[in-house]
Structure formats: C-alpha cells, structure tokens
Amino acid sequence: MRVKRVALLGATGSIGRQAIEIISSRADLELCGLMSGSQPLDALGLEHGVSHLQVGGSAVPLLEACEPDIVLNAIVGFAGVEATLWALEHGVTLALANKESLVAAGELAVAAHRRGGGLLLPVDSEHSALFQCLEGRAPETIDALVLTASGGPFRGRSAHELANVTVADALAHPTWSMGRKISVDSATLANKGLELIEARWLFGLPYENIEVVVHPASIVHSLVRFRDGALLAHLGSPDMRVPISFALGYPDRPAVAAAALDLEHGLDLRFEAVDDETFPLLPLARAAGERGGTAPCAYNAANEVAVEAFLGGRIGFLDIADTVAGALDEVDGSPARDLSDLVAADAEARRLAERRLVPA
Ligand SMILES: NC(=O)c1ccc[n+]([C@@H]2O[C@H](COP(=O)([O-])OP(=O)(O)OC[C@H]3O[C@@H](n4cnc5c(N)ncnc54)[C@H](OP(=O)(O)O)[C@@H]3O)[C@@H](O)[C@H]2O)c1
Incomplete structure (x- = not known):
C-alpha cells in the first residue's frame, strides 16, 4: 500500500x-x-x-x-x-x-x-454529489445540474423581517455546523451563488443549465437532470466527513462512521423555489458569472468585505447584498491574464466595497 x-x-x-x-x-x-x-x-x-x-x-x-x-x-x-x-x-x-x-x-x-x-x-458536499452523479456519463446526455440549498436560517422570512437580525441569528445554521464566514454566506445565499460559479468551472456547463432549488432537510446533496427526464441524486446525512473522505480516498470510497439515513421512517424530500427577491446575492452571483472576466472575483471580494463588516457589527444583514451589488456596479470586470491581474481585481473590488460600508 x-x-x-x-x-x-x-x-x-x-x-x-x-x-x-x-x-x-x-x-x-x-x-x-x-x-x-x-x-x-x-x-x-x-x-x-x-x-x-x-x-x-x-x-x-x-x-x-x-x-x-x-x-x-x-x-x-x-x-x-x-x-x-x-x-x-x-x-x-x-x-x-x-x-x-x-x-x-x-x-x-x-x-x-x-x-x-x-x-x-x-x-463541497453539493459538488461532490454532482461529481459522483456525473462520473462516466456522456456530456450530451446531461440536461442540467441541480444544486440544493438548505435555505439557511432565514428561509421563509421577508426582507423586512431580516432588517434587524443579529450575527448570532445568522450563524445558527439549521442543518450544517461550519466556520463563521460560510455560515453567514449560507444565511444570505451567497454561498449558493459561490457554488453556482464553482459548479460552472468544475463541470463546464453554462449557467443556464445550472439550477438551484431549496431543500431544507439537506439530505439530497444535489441532482443531475438527464435528457431522458431521469434525475440522479446523491443522498446522505449532512456530514462533511463524507465528502472530505471521498475526495481524500478517491477512487476507493473508504468507510466513514456517518449516520445512515433511516429510510423506513420516511425521508423529508420537500423542495421549493429560491426567494430571489429576499436573497439577492444568488441572482447577483449568476449575473456576475454570466458577465465573466473578473466580475466573479469582484463578487467574492466584495462579499468577503461585507461579511467581515457584518460579523464585526459594522453593517446590518441586508447591507451585505447592497455592498456587493454596489461594488459590482463599479468594477471594470475585464479578464485576468495572470495571478497578478486577479490580485489587482480582488483589491479593487475590496476597496470599492469598503467605501460603501454604511454604519449599522
Ligand atoms: N465548514 C464546512 O462545512 C464547509 C463546507 C463546504 C465548503 N467549505 C469551504 O471550506 C473552506 C473553509 O471553511 P471552514 O468552514 O472550515 O472555515 P473556518 O472554520 O473559518 O476555517 C478557515 C481556515 O482557514 C485558515 N485561514 C484563514 N486565512 C488564511 C490565510 N490567509 N492563509 C492560510 N490559512 C488561512 C484559518 O486559519 P486560522 O484558524 O489561523 O484563522 C482556518 O484554518 C471555505 O472556503 C468554505 O466555503 C466549508
């Protein structure tokens, strides 16, 4: 060995x-x-x-x-x-x-x-799921990738109800236990926006063929739609040790002591549409991805600045999306030829985002 x-x-x-x-x-x-x-x-x-x-x-x-x-x-x-x-x-x-x-x-x-x-x-559990559903499939048989989102701690709320939520509220994720930055990203759905762009680069499908759907139970980690109408899904308990072990052990799929899904007592397979109006960071990510060049880099940079400011009590929850949208409006977005171009685009978007931060 x-x-x-x-x-x-x-x-x-x-x-x-x-x-x-x-x-x-x-x-x-x-x-x-x-x-x-x-x-x-x-x-x-x-x-x-x-x-x-x-x-x-x-x-x-x-x-x-x-x-x-x-x-x-x-x-x-x-x-x-x-x-x-x-x-x-x-x-x-x-x-x-x-x-x-x-x-x-x-x-x-x-x-x-x-x-x-x-x-x-x-x-990422969603992309590990997609990777596994896609393995060995002919590209022409694939219609769409379907990323699942738990919806985060604020699923079902209106923008008005989110105006005064606290950092502790945003960090209280219903199904996953994660670091602070990704927890806030899950609450704003920026995490799903980042995952949408990640999926585009990992699997090479255009954005119009990548869907996002809310699945609160987080047991269907993602799905692939095939041209004959069949859907292949990857299911399991929400436990990051599974995709970490899969990646480290590939292609051997070693054993993991994760809780098995209890099929006999029924699974919660409810899905619902994303509320783009309340969670604009997902459509903003799609728009940045479609714009291309360094727009996704700017989206990420502005989001990092805004999340840090929210965690530090400098801005409110709804200001995160406003900060990112404002910075994206101003960036040039031209493509990066190399890492130094990318570092410059990241720095510029951070500067524009910082300038937009408003006191909470
Ligand atoms: N947590 C999850 O369940 C989950 C699921 C899917 C994807 N991810 C992704 O995995 C990544 C890590 O997430 P996490 O939840 O594990 O975050 P985390 O708990 O906040 O940990 C972040 C790690 O990055 C290190 N770090 C921060 N800045 C660094 C720098 N400049 N150079 C080197 N290391 C640095 C931190 O070191 P210090 O401790 O010294 O700050 C820490 O070890 C993120 O991209 C996240 O989106 C996480």
Whole structure:
C-alpha cells in the first residue's frame, strides 16, 4: 500500500479539523504539511508528527517543501487562490473545499488544470454529489445540474423581517455546523451563488443549465437532470466527513462512521423555489458569472468585505447584498491574464466595497 502525503491548508478550521480526524484514522494517508491563517500550529504539528508548518503568507513555500500527493485546500476566502493554482499547475491532486478560489480564478484555474493534468476533486458536499452523479456519463446526455440549498436560517422570512437580525441569528445554521464566514454566506445565499460559479468551472456547463432549488432537510446533496427526464441524486446525512473522505480516498470510497439515513421512517424530500427577491446575492452571483472576466472575483471580494463588516457589527444583514451589488456596479470586470491581474481585481473590488460600508 502506497501512503499518500496530504498537505492540509486551513488545518485549524471546521473542514481542517474534520480532515485531521479522517487522515489520523487511515493507514493510507499521512499529513506532510499544515497551514493556518493566524493560529499557531506547533502543538498540532507535534501531535501529528508534521514538521512543515506555516502560519499565514503564501502557501507556495510550504507546498514546495512538503511535496504532497494531495493538497486539501480548506483555507477560507481568496487567500486560498495561490494554493489552488499551484496544485492544478503542478498536477498534484487538489481536494478543494476553498470554493472562493475557483470562483475568483475560474479561467486561470481551468487553464492550469489542463496544463497540470492532475485530479480536481470537490469537497463541497453539493459538488461532490454532482461529481459522483456525473462520473462516466456522456456530456450530451446531461440536461442540467441541480444544486440544493438548505435555505439557511432565514428561509421563509421577508426582507423586512431580516432588517434587524443579529450575527448570532445568522450563524445558527439549521442543518450544517461550519466556520463563521460560510455560515453567514449560507444565511444570505451567497454561498449558493459561490457554488453556482464553482459548479460552472468544475463541470463546464453554462449557467443556464445550472439550477438551484431549496431543500431544507439537506439530505439530497444535489441532482443531475438527464435528457431522458431521469434525475440522479446523491443522498446522505449532512456530514462533511463524507465528502472530505471521498475526495481524500478517491477512487476507493473508504468507510466513514456517518449516520445512515433511516429510510423506513420516511425521508423529508420537500423542495421549493429560491426567494430571489429576499436573497439577492444568488441572482447577483449568476449575473456576475454570466458577465465573466473578473466580475466573479469582484463578487467574492466584495462579499468577503461585507461579511467581515457584518460579523464585526459594522453593517446590518441586508447591507451585505447592497455592498456587493454596489461594488459590482463599479468594477471594470475585464479578464485576468495572470495571478497578478486577479490580485489587482480582488483589491479593487475590496476597496470599492469598503467605501460603501454604511454604519449599522
Ligand atoms: N465548514 C464546512 O462545512 C464547509 C463546507 C463546504 C465548503 N467549505 C469551504 O471550506 C473552506 C473553509 O471553511 P471552514 O468552514 O472550515 O472555515 P473556518 O472554520 O473559518 O476555517 C478557515 C481556515 O482557514 C485558515 N485561514 C484563514 N486565512 C488564511 C490565510 N490567509 N492563509 C492560510 N490559512 C488561512 C484559518 O486559519 P486560522 O484558524 O489561523 O484563522 C482556518 O484554518 C471555505 O472556503 C468554505 O466555503 C466549508
């Protein structure tokens, strides 16, 4: 048995901690490098026998030093973009949780992936589901991808009712336990907007063939519509260890101690339409994706700024979407030729978003 070396970026986060649990339980995987944004890693490194550690900065020196077979990118935000591009360019298997990097760098990432020729395995539960439903299918048989959304903690509310919700309300996700940024993104549905753009780059379908539907129980992780009317769905308990393990173990599908769905007592398979009016960050993502160039990068950057401001009590919940919409109106959006163009587009959108922040 060949042991695969895993570089874990974002090791101190929600995905990072679950990944460590999985890697520690498996004889065919070993940690070779750990990265965080600001939390110290010495204790974690000692506990798991990892000497390549890095806190903040560029991921590239760590990745070059630890020579991974798999990069699990679980950094939050645009900060993950360099690691994604490095893994794709070098043909190193990329297990991708950091959706923001694919949203921001879509075209550059696809080109790097083509050159590098390695595996790109989604960790997001919806995209892991789609990847599995699509495997081995002829492209011409596929009509549409259907991403499911839990609807978040504010499903069913009107915009008026959301004017005064608190950070604690926004962080109380009904079905998933996650980091703070993605929890707020789930409450605004920006997370589904990011996932829509992520799906476009992962699977190559145009936006008009990618649907989003609300499924509050979060047991159908996504579906594929085929041209004969058949739908293939991926079902399971909402447990991120399943898609993390799938990506790290691909193609072997190792066992995971996740709760099994209880079919005999009936499953809640209710679906409903997304309320685009109350949650404008989803249609804004679709528009940014269709506009192309660096518009998705700007969408992501402005959203990161607005979410940070909301978490810090500087703006209200509804101001998040207004900030992103305003910044998108102003950005130039022309395509990025390379990483430095992308970094400049990200910085410009952050500057425009910062300027729009209004006191709560
Ligand atoms: N959590 C989930 O269930 C879930 C599901 C699907 C997809 N995802 C995606 O996975 C990614 C991580 O989410 P999460 O919920 O695990 O977030 P999280 O709990 O907030 O953890 C974020 C991780 O990123 C690290 N980090 C932050 N800035 C960094 C930087 N500049 N350089 C290097 N590392 C940095 C953090 O380090 P510090 O601790 O030092 O700040 C932490 O380890 C996000 O892109 C999210 O959208 C998450």
